[in-house]
Amino acid sequence: MAERANSGKWARVKHRLRTELGEDVFNSWFGRVEFEQEDKSTVTLSVPTRFLKSWIMSHYYDRLLALWTAERSEVVRIDVIVRGTIRPRTQPLADSKPAETPPPRPMATIAAAPAAPRRSEGPEGHFSGSPVDNRYSFETFCDGAPNRLAFAAAKAVAEADPGKLNRFNPLYVHAGVGRGKTHLLHATTRAARRADPSRKVVYLTAEHFMFRFVAALRSQSAIPFKESLRDIDLLLIDDMQFLQGKSVQQEFCHMLNALIDGARQVVVAADRPPAELETLDERVRSRLKGGVAFEIGAPDLDLRRRIVATRYQIAQEHNPGLDIPDPVLEYLAQSVVSNGRDLEGGLNRLVAQWQFTSQPVTTTSAEITLRDLVGAREPRRVRIEEIQVVVARHYNVSKADLLSSRRTRTIVRPRQIAMYLAKALTPRSLPEIGRRFGGRDHTTVLHAVRKIEGLIEGDKTLADEIEMLKRLIDE
Template sequence: MSNKQQSRIFDRVCQLLKAKIGAEVFQSWFGRAKLEQSSSSVITISVPTPFLRTWINSHYLDDMLALWQKEEPSVLKVDVVVRSAVRANASKAVASKEQMAKTTAPNSKHPVMPGSMLNKAAIMGTAQEQAARGTVLGSPIDSRYTFDNFIEGPSNNVCLAAARTAVDKGANAARFNPLFFYSSVGLGKTHLLQAIANAAKAKNPNQRVVYLTAEYFMWRFASAIRDSKALVFKDALNEIDLLIIDDMQFLQGEKIQSEFCHLINTLLDSAKQVVVAADRPPSELESLDPRVRSRLKGGVSLEIETPDYQMRHAMLQKRLEDARKDDATLNISEDVLQHVAKTVSSSFRELEGAFNQLIFRQSFEQNISLDRVDDILGHLTRAEERKKVRIEDIQRVVAQHFNVPRNEMLSNRRTRTVVRPRQIAMYLSKIMTPRSLPEIGRRFGGRDHTTVLHAVRKVEQMKTADTNLSKELELLRRLIEE
């Protein structure tokens, strides 16, 4: 698709998003957003400040992806980047191309590498290049995520200790391989994984560290197959020292999962460390190949639990302390911090959003009262109430009610005894959780968001005509909420 076509799609997505969230809110967060680049599967949008990037990623990324996929179903990911970083990376890319041209020029004094060696060098790079630019294979690693600024408490101290051990390669490190972290969204999995990567690279700059999200791994692998570089890509992966995979629940595709299983086996057999994170334990990742689940269950699985009040309060104090380094005039009272820590309790990510919202408001509204805080953060506290229900809880209750095994409900079976419970579970997931249609589809065996939308509309039509179904749905809601 041409850049002009992608620009038109971007404009349509912006109009749809503006209609959904309101013109004023849209202008506040997306007024300066620009389409930087696009491919068949990844869209990159830039904003001028890190604050805008953080806020959009926390609150609107799923909506943007869903709207974009309605216009262009092949899109798998929307990246939001800071404009200055885009320019810096573009400059590096130009310099890199010029250097490569000098290296491979016919009249150059340096020898020209054979094609296969050139391809591999382009993928792997030298150890010095990886240390300077981060690994070219992996997703970007944020240097701000470290063990030192990771908020530690009763809900995650065991996970933090295991992460440090994996980096230090102490006496128990072999027992923590693979090391598997799981939790609900926004509790610090990504921070912990990137802290591992940063600590490992700081300890040994020549160590080959790769941090990947499952979606990025799928995209890179698919791109390598398309470009006839699959063997080179797999060779490059097999040579790394530390593999970190985030959002494992999104890994889809029989071929890709098979290759991923071979990769894990190769690394573990070579005593290389593997660290994985997902939103649930390995035993509940039904969409994964049994061989992958078995390998993941062979290590140590640790849960990051919901932070308690003391942790939430400490996080807000730390964020205020950091913010005052940039703006000494910031003044959020201790009473407000304590109130927010008590009110927003589900995740660090929501707490971060609440803090950013207060900072934003204070720029034109001084001395915010506690009542005003409740008004400002109303959308977060209302979301807190909805987030008590998980999609897994809905699946379990519906499966028990209809006497259908949960794994069959997530399978591709199309018999009526399976399809009806599946559609009802999708419908309840949409109305009882804040999850987007693409996210619900992933939780139901990797289905497309249009399948979920069809199920929701189908159940809505059936309950209008069938009073017994309406009563059954109400019963299921009560069972789920108990």
């Protein structure tokens, strides 16, 4: 009973964090946090990495403690532990029998190349960056119409002479999940290091950059840290949308300016264009927009066929005798349309089906194996401006009215509905939404969201009207 109550408290704490931080930020920092235990005065949470523990304790400890104290006033401390450091109980019980050794089970072999240990390539300097995966290279990257420009620009960057001004600077690549951004950055890193081993090439995730910067501040080594960054010849930053914190963004902006002004190359990847990175400082966005931006689109049928053929060839190398008929591979390429990662996952399932069932893989069996992937598409990215236009048109008010300070009922209700829809249909946080509605405070947005949620429960007409607005926005 107590365990269920604790679980309920953690669910409420997570709900409030998600509301305050927004879906993107919440998933980045709290998506893998788990509740472990609670005693009289301490709550223990667990995370999978030391970095995540450090970041949460540095940036969210006070807020976590406040939320738990609101749930139970006796809580005075939050402990965050790394799950890998929790030692399993190995001491056998006195009356227990020795465990029998289970028979060996066949190991599923994935369709992609075997997971090699991740390591940083190139010379180890003061700042070696994030690990680079050996599986990701230009040779294993399937290029096609949706990614050809980004692919060509990345190769040009990797092959460019150090110190020579490149017109692709900064090079900005954006795309949805599973479309090859990280593969392209890893491939660029490896190719640039091979082309000129003396060139200082650093690949970083935004998460890693934040961690290293905070650690440098704590150890009072910020100046050497900054100097080591500004000595880079080629810097590649992944997942830019996760860069958080005013001081971190300021330092990143200084570093970006120093590198570009010094004819050093910068490559950035994110899940949206620079103008839509609303959590970023305006100066950083402006500098990113001043370079060259390429989008990697959803894979078309030709590219999907190439991805399937390439991954199937790799799978055959690691699974002698593997036989998946061409019609099944064509079904996979035609039916799984969302992104390359889902295609690889679908092929892995078919390989496992062939391996474990000892039955031929047919189109009929593949339809069952792949049914949750078939036809799945990434949801369309909704912009707050679209919501404002649709709501303003429906209620016969202007967009300027929604952003104004006018408090008449004919304006307030549409404004609240637009804020509610912005929270429901976009990953934007409450402060971001408030800024897009005339610079309002996040508490105003939260009030609007709760107000509309309450009205929907008791007003079927309003609920139907909002559903209709959602369909109009999604068209």
